[in-house]
Amino acid sequence: MTFYLLLTVNSITFGGLLFLLAAGFSLIFGLMRIPNLTHGSLFMLGAYFGATLVGGMLSIQFNFWVATLIAAALVAVFGAIIERFLLRRLPGQPLAQVLVTLGIAFMIADFGLMVWGGDPINVATPGGLTGFVRLGPLVFPYYRLAVIAIAVAVAIGLWLLLDRTRLGAMIRAGVDDPDMARVVGIRVSQLFTIVFALGAGLAAFAGIIGAPILSVYPGLDFEMLPLALVVVILGGSGSLIGSFVGSIIIGFIYNFGQALLPQLSYFVLFLPMLIVLLLRPQGLFGKFVP
Amino acid sequence: MSGRVVALALAGAALVTLPYWIQGSYYINVSSQILFYAIFALGLNVLAGYGGLVSLGHAGLLGIVAYAVAYTLQAGLGHTIAILAALVIGLASMAVYAVLSLRATGIGFIMITLALGEIIWGLAYRWISITNGDNGINVRTRPEPFDLSLASPIAFYYACLIVFLVSLAMVTVFVRSPLGAALMGTRDQPRRMNALGYHVWAIRFWACIFSGLLTAISGILFVYYNQFISPQALDLTSSAEVLLMVIAGGAGSLLGPAVGAALVVVVKSVVSGFIERWNMLLGAIFVVIVIFMPEGLVPGTVRLWRLAWRKASAHASHETEPAASEAEAKQ
Numbered sequence: 001m002t003f004y005l006l007l008t009v010n011s012i013t014f015g016g017l018l019f020l021l022a023a024g025f026s027l028i029f030g031l032m033r034i035p036n037l038t039h040g041s042l043f044m045l046g047a048y049f050g051a052t053l054v055g056g057m058l059s060i061q062f063n064f065w066v067a068t069l070i071a072a073a074l075v076a077v078f079g080a081i082i083e084r085f086l087l088r089r090l091p092g093q094p095l096a097q098v099l100v101t102l103g104i105a106f107m108i109a110d111f112g113l114m115v116w117g118g119d120p121i122n123v124a125t126p127g128g129l130t131g132f133v134r135l136g137p138l139v140f141p142y143y144r145l146a147v148i149a150i151a152v153a154v155a156i157g158l159w160l161l162l163d164r165t166r167l168g169a170m171i172r173a174g175v176d177d178p179d180m181a182r183v184v185g186i187r188v189s190q191l192f193t194i195v196f197a198l199g200a201g202l203a204a205f206a207g208i209i210g211a212p213i214l215s216v217y218p219g220l221d222f223e224m225l226p227l228a229l230v231v232v233i234l235g236g237s238g239s240l241i242g243s244f245v246g247s248i249i250i251g252f253i254y255n256f257g258q259a260l261l262p263q264l265s266y267f268v269l270f271l272p273m274l275i276v277l278l279l280r281p282q283g284l285f286g287k288f289v290p
Numbered sequence: 291m292s293g294r295v296v297a298l299a300l301a302g303a304a305l306v307t308l309p310y311w312i313q314g315s316y317y318i319n320v321s322s323q324i325l326f327y328a329i330f331a332l333g334l335n336v337l338a339g340y341g342g343l344v345s346l347g348h349a350g351l352l353g354i355v356a357y358a359v360a361y362t363l364q365a366g367l368g369h370t371i372a373i374l375a376a377l378v379i380g381l382a383s384m385a386v387y388a389v390l391s392l393r394a395t396g397i398g399f400i401m402i403t404l405a406l407g408e409i410i411w412g413l414a415y416r417w418i419s420i421t422n423g424d425n426g427i428n429v430r431t432r433p434e435p436f437d438l439s440l441a442s443p444i445a446f447y448y449a450c451l452i453v454f455l456v457s458l459a460m461v462t463v464f465v466r467s468p469l470g471a472a473l474m475g476t477r478d479q480p481r482r483m484n485a486l487g488y489h490v491w492a493i494r495f496w497a498c499i500f501s502g503l504l505t506a507i508s509g510i511l512f513v514y515y516n517q518f519i520s521p522q523a524l525d526l527t528s529s530a531e532v533l534l535m536v537i538a539g540g541a542g543s544l545l546g547p548a549v550g551a552a553l554v555v556v557v558k559s560v561v562s563g564f565i566e567r568w569n570m571l572l573g574a575i576f577v578v579i580v581i582f583m584p585e586g587l588v589p590g591t592v593r594l595w596r597l598a599w600r601k602a603s604a605h606a607s608h609e610t611e612p613a614a615s616e617a618e619a620k621q
Binding site for chain 1: 338344346390393394396397398400401402404405406408409411412413415416417418419525526527530533534537538541567569570572573574575576577579580581584
């Protein structure tokens with residue numbers, strides 16, 4: 001019983017991380033129809049930046065949360081540059097978009113190897129969250145609970161942004177009908193840059209928040225990318241609630257699969273996605289078939 | 291047109307005589323790799339280039355075929371049975387793959403195929419009792435068709451070359467066939483094709499099967515070349531690499547995938563000996579190709595060549611205008 005409860009908490013924590021990663025992916029996919037195959041790389045890049053800032057490799061040791069914000073902002077700017085100078089030139093050309101995003105992913109992977117080497121880098125759990133909560137026989141690390149809280153807070157923040165602000169209304173309009181949004185005077189191309197930067201920043205944020213749990217290592221990028229994909233296919237692209245539900249489901253399947261069916265863990269991970277594709281191709285909460 | 295024939299004849303002659311002017315088995319092995327990766331890329335090009343269906347899971351299919359060969363041989367059966375079994379299993383897997391992924395088109399297709407590729411990789415990686423996990427399976431011998439040993443690099447190179455030329459001919463025939471034309475129709479105007487009475491799904495399905503056949507052929511060469519198969523050959527990076535070969539060389543052109551395969555294999559195996567950061571170089575090459583030749587190297591070069599030629603001829607005709615007008619006057 002204890003085992004299953006612990007597994008449940010770990011699943012929700014991982015689901016929270018996945019949500020931070022997949023929310024941006026889903027928005028980019030939903031609004032821009034771009035398969036952003038750099039998303040896992042942005043996650044890894046954020047984690048490396050965070051590790052550098054926290055670990056004091058630049059001779060100044062930053063506070064974990066300050067480092068998180070700086071690294072996320074840096075990656076967001078990087079994302080905006082990719083969108084503005086590369087993807088902007090390739091509207092409606094999925095082949096070229098795949099080539100460019102994969103090319104950048106290769107470059108980031110090699111850059112990571114060059115700067116940070118091949119060994120995993122562990123990031124210390126931020127001060128104040130190193131302890132444990134004891135509930136009877138159960139022991140929960142504070143940090144994992146904090147990740148859940150952060151994911152929920154970001155989810156609420158994103159929901160407020162999308163549902164309650166003018167910018168959010170414009171983004172939703174762009175997701176639902178980009179042509180019509182243009183006609184009524186929304187500058188969709190500007191939205192693209194904003195959404196891409198936001199998605200990149202969120203992915204980096206997820207990378208740093210996840211670093212004390214997952215650590216950072218080469219190959220993390222292409223490990224996270226398929227997970228983000230599965231979440232988005234499961235939940236439906238362009239849907240926030242879809243990303244949230246999808247992330248939690250995948251978080252559970254990932255952790256329980258690893259623990260109970262280690263030999264088939266990847267198979268069970270992708271199985272629900274296949275079932276959803278066959279029965280409801282637009283995803284659980286999606287509005288359109290990609 | 292005659293220039294094209296000459297160029298193709300020269301390229302063919304170069305390929306046939308390659309072992310005589312390239313020294314060292316290392317470079318001959320690199321050439322064999324280019325050839326079977328070119329077949330792999332040709333197969334993907336049928337879908338990605340002519341069908342507009344970008345598959346990011348083809349390495350998974352290649353892996354299934356390679357594992358089928360290795361597993362059959364390990365079970366003590368002969369090469370003929372292994373190759374036949376691999377072809378059948380490869381085509382059957384492709385049929386399942388097609389039925390699942392043809393639920394969507396466009397970006398949806400990319401994502402489904404990526405996920406399918408990852409499932410296959412995950413099975414190969416984790417289902418250790420069948421696949422031996424990361425340790426992979428060894429293939430001890432190469433087949434001996436007509437009692438010719440393929441053990442030496444040169445013999446294997448010629449085997450690859452023959453299979454490559456046959457595959458290229460198959461793709462050429464396919465592209466020029468009614469089915470090929472219909473496939474390009476479903477890429478450009480799926481709704482119109484549907485309205486014209488074509489069964490869009492069936493056309494795409496058979497294109498997938500044809501692509502699967504080429505993938506299976508290259509998978510068999512792949513496993514006999516390496517004499518080893520491990521999950522690494524199936525991962526997302528491998529799927530991405532072959533897709534990049536297709537797009538970089540020129541999706542929807544006959545020779546583009548082969549050029550792309552040469553580019554990627556040369557950077558991976560030759561340039562990597564001189565430049566430590568070859569992955570970054572490869573990534574940079576892809577980005578540069580997209581910026582300057584978004585249609586790919588082969589169509590892009592042809593376009594630039596024609597442009598330059600037209601400019602040169604326009605320039606030349608400008609200079610010789612009096613002579614030309616005189617000639618016209620005489621006529």
